[in-house]
Amino acid sequence: GAVVSQHPSWVICKSGTSVKIECRSLDFQATTMFWYRQFPKQSLMLMATSNEGSKATYEQGVEKDKFLINHASLTLSTLTVTSAHPEDSSFYICSAGEGNSNQPQHFGDGTRLSIL
């Protein structure tokens, strides 16, 4: 089946640094990828929709200058958390959809980001 690979799986870094998370669709092309954030014991919240070759669409309340998204190819989207602070610590999950709109999204295994 369709596989989405997310890297790294765990990041610990100092406050003020920038962290890049990669999301790859391994065996299918994804014109659209999605970035979610999940706080402990909570559901997934959509942060942004990443569109290949164009600007990402951010959800209300998500700072686009803080969370930079690049979707340069049909198999790769990246999320960069710029100047990360402890409140940015969270579990970030990407997903990619196949084909038309009623197909399921395939999720990466997530990236646990811990900012000290």
Added chain:
Amino acid sequence: AQSVTQLDSHVSVSEGTPVLLRCNYSSSYSPSLFWYVQHPNKGLQLLLKYTSAATLVKGINGFEAEFKKSETSFHLTKPSAHMSDAAEYFCVVLSYNFNKFYFGSGTKLNVKP
């Protein structure tokens, strides 16, 4: 607008007994509905999906769900729980207009030996 409500945040069952995880949805259109499972520190795995075909949907690992339009429900069931089923389960509705997923708040399933 689309939304889902998972009525139970925690469900605890004994191994070998049936599982019922409840989900109600709200949608302006005929919805596409999904159930995903998340094990600790992992991403989400698709269990099953409903996309306006058969109302009783069979998924992986013995799970199934029934779409009931009159009740706006899409409850997830399994006849006999296994220890490996302990995880968090999310009911999800897809918006046709915007190709977005709307997640329920999740139900944590605990399976006792």
